[in-house]
Amino acid sequence: MVSNDxxxxxxQGITRDGKTFRPSDWAERLAGVMSQFRPGGAHPGSHLSYSPWCIPTVVNGVKCVVVNRELRQLEPMAWDFVLHFARDNDLQVAEACLLPDPPKS
Known part of the structure; x- marks a missing residue:
């Protein structure tokens, strides 16, 4: 269950029993499918970049997709799609806040 706040x-690219999820490019594929869902809607060429609401990344050596809550409010079917993807593939899900990288000195 996902909290409202x-x-x-x-x-996360780890199943509930601790196995690495395959294929290895699953995060990029999922984010690619979600690329059309973005502020202002899809536009020509939007499929060439990730949506700011669904970004693939690596956290502590684990592939992840970070899904912004705004997606839930503006595109509820897309939000449901990513949640069902996680559930159907038995992936671990965590609520958090992605922090920006520290400035380079």
Whole structure:
């Protein structure tokens, strides 16, 4: 269950029994499918970049997809899609906030 106040949801590439999820590019594929869902809607060429609401990343050596809560409010079917993807593949999900990288000195 996802709380109502979570800012971001991390879908982790680890199943509940601790196995690494395959294929290895699953995060990029999921984020690619979600690329059309973005502020202002899809536009020509939007499929060439990730949506700011669904970003693949690596956290502590684990592939993840960070899903912003705004997606839930503006595109509820897309939000349901990513949650069902995680559930159907038995992936671990965590609520958190992605922090920006520290400035380089």
């Amino acid at each position: 979570a800012k971001e949801l991390f879908i």
